[in-house]
Amino acid sequence: MGELDGRVACITGGTRGIGRATAEAFLREGAQVVINGRDPEKGARALAEMDVGDNAHFIAGDVKQRDDCEALIQGTVDRFGKIDILFANAGGASNHAPIVDLTDDAMQDSLLWNFWHTFWTMRAALGHMIPQESGRIITMSSVEGKVGKPAISIYVAAKHAINGLTKSAAQEVGPMGITVNSVCPGAIETDIMAVEGPPAAEAMGLTYDELLNVFAEESAIKRLNETSDVAEVCVLLASDAGAGITGSMISIDGGSSPY
Amino acid sequence: MGKNGMGKLDGRVAAITGGTRSIGRAMAEAFLAEGASVVVNGRNADKGATAVAEMGGSDNADSKVAFFAGDASDQATCEGIVDFAIERYGQLDICCLNSGGVKATAPVAQMSDEEWKLEVDWNLNHVFWGMRRALQHMIPRESGRVLVTSSIEGKLGKPGIPGYSATKHAVNGLVKAAAREVGTRGITVNAILPGLIETDIVRETGPESAVAMGLDGYDALIDMFAQESAIKRPNRVEEVAAVAMFLASDAARNITGSMFPVDGGTMPY
Numbered sequence: 207m208g209e210l211d212g213r214v215a216c217i218t219g220g221t222r223g224i225g226r227a228t229a230e231a232f233l234r235e236g237a238q239v240v241i242n243g244r245d246p247e248k249g250a251r252a253l254a255e256m257d258v259g260d261n262a263h264f265i266a267g268d269v270k271q272r273d274d275c276e277a278l279i280q281g282t283v284d285r286f287g288k289i290d291i292l293f294a295n296a297g298g299a300s301n302h303a304p305i306v307d308l309t310d311d312a313m314q315d316s317l318l319w320n321f322w323h324t325f326w327t328m329r330a331a332l333g334h335m336i337p338q339e340s341g342r343i344i345t346m347s348s349v350e351g352k353v354g355k356p357a358i359s360i361y362v363a364a365k366h367a368i369n370g371l372t373k374s375a376a377q378e379v380g381p382m383g384i385t386v387n388s389v390c391p392g393a394i395e396t397d398i399m400a401v402e403g404p405p406a407a408e409a410m411g412l413t414y415d416e417l418l419n420v421f422a423e424e425s426a427i428k429r430l431n432e433t434s435d436v437a438e439v440c441v442l443l444a445s446d447a448g449a450g451i452t453g454s455m456i457s458i459d460g461g462s463s464p465y
Numbered sequence: 466m467g468k469n470g471m472g473k474l475d476g477r478v479a480a481i482t483g484g485t486r487s488i489g490r491a492m493a494e495a496f497l498a499e500g501a502s503v504v505v506n507g508r509n510a511d512k513g514a515t516a517v518a519e520m521g522g523s524d525n526a527d528s529k530v531a532f533f534a535g536d537a538s539d540q541a542t543c544e545g546i547v548d549f550a551i552e553r554y555g556q557l558d559i560c561c562l563n564s565g566g567v568k569a570t571a572p573v574a575q576m577s578d579e580e581w582k583l584e585v586d587w588n589l590n591h592v593f594w595g596m597r598r599a600l601q602h603m604i605p606r607e608s609g610r611v612l613v614t615s616s617i618e619g620k621l622g623k624p625g626i627p628g629y630s631a632t633k634h635a636v637n638g639l640v641k642a643a644a645r646e647v648g649t650r651g652i653t654v655n656a657i658l659p660g661l662i663e664t665d666i667v668r669e670t671g672p673e674s675a676v677a678m679g680l681d682g683y684d685a686l687i688d689m690f691a692q693e694s695a696i697k698r699p700n701r702v703e704e705v706a707a708v709a710m711f712l713a714s715d716a717a718r719n720i721t722g723s724m725f726p727v728d729g730g731t732m733p734y
Contacts, residue, residue: 352734373730373733376695376730377695377730379695380694380695380696380697380729380730381695381696381697381698385696425648426644426645426647426648426649426721426722427648427649427719427721428648428649429719431719432719434716435716435717435718435719435720438711438714438716438717439711439720442707442708442711445707447703447704447706447707447708448704448707449696449704450660450696450700450701450704450727450728450729451704451708451726451727451728451729452695452696452729452730453695453729453730453731453732454726454728454730454732455734456723456725456726457720457722457723457724458719458720459720459723460648460719460720460721460722461641461644461645461648461721461722461723462722463723464641465620465724465734
């Protein structure tokens, strides 16, 4: 007996990292899951590794494209008949710099990747969830959605914006059986972090190891978080027991955030 | 492993201040279902015996649930429940400082020192006394979970219940400080912040609170809280218990110092 028996979940990203860990947790709890990514080969590999047959499905798409975001939600409904859970998980940021040197392109790319993708998938998912009067939307914010660090403003601004969107959405659909929450993880050494972390560190005047150490030292546990930490909170928020939790920004950061 | 559960708390021992009714009781049942042994608390021994029996326990040595009598406003009770749990079940893994409520309803300008002290003893000192005792046991073991039942009033404030708002803010501060003290020792310290729940305590004290807050009775009080939320209804004890179960489990080992909302979208942060 699973916490999510009979539910259908869609996760943006999901071939690796936090999205993958969450996909596996949702599958363990009885859900059917769509994962997403740009590369069909990575998608096929992820499906093979998860080895759950028809219960998992991959839909290729670039979350920076509105059409791909909308096709992902529609594709989930087409494949499994409905959508109960959206985890707008994909995100990251490239070309970090102090604001004074920041390019429009860097800001625009981060907003597309993090914020617009969350909006596009949320809007499309609500189109299905509101008529069925049930649903769970989980957005991927960050400890940087509550606080700020120098030289990574493109990420900090996008993650704060996601929290604002989450709170407004929660108020709009609260009486309709739909909850909307964000998860705010501390730093986790995911594949994306390994790619995007070193240039972010450089923009902050740090080495990559120094950056990871900054995050660990800010926390109470003095270590980084893990993908499973986030996955298990997502299960709780997606479950029936999570019905009374909405509009919240759940910290999964080892005690880093002040609120 | 308990009935219906997955054994996520097999072998653990929990102590819960309050716990014969409402939120604490729901926590106790959730912990028992996942395989823990549980000590609940309350002032009234008869209610305690009834609660233990209802949860499938007994006076026998093999009972998975036991009762410790005492007023959570008293230091002896807060320390005693920790000591009792260790004596009864050999250790303490999960300490839920859950008891609390509105003891005195009055605007600040009219509140007496005596009323203020009642609020501070029940909602704040109780948490400190219980947490200190529990940490003294948990630190050498390098393992433990401390859960404090705070409130949305730990971030907000309402007229007429200043003692409640102030003490719930204070326990959030205590939780954050304690989390940083023991974060590297395998111990997490978190607060849960429920919105209004129609518990027995709220049914008892709500009518007086409503008057102090200038509202037209108990129903108006409940409706005000419901309307402040996004879900337009009070929360439920099971919703809090599920979060407590999660925070007590291995899966939450990297979540600490947090103020976990269960408020249907009431708080702005």
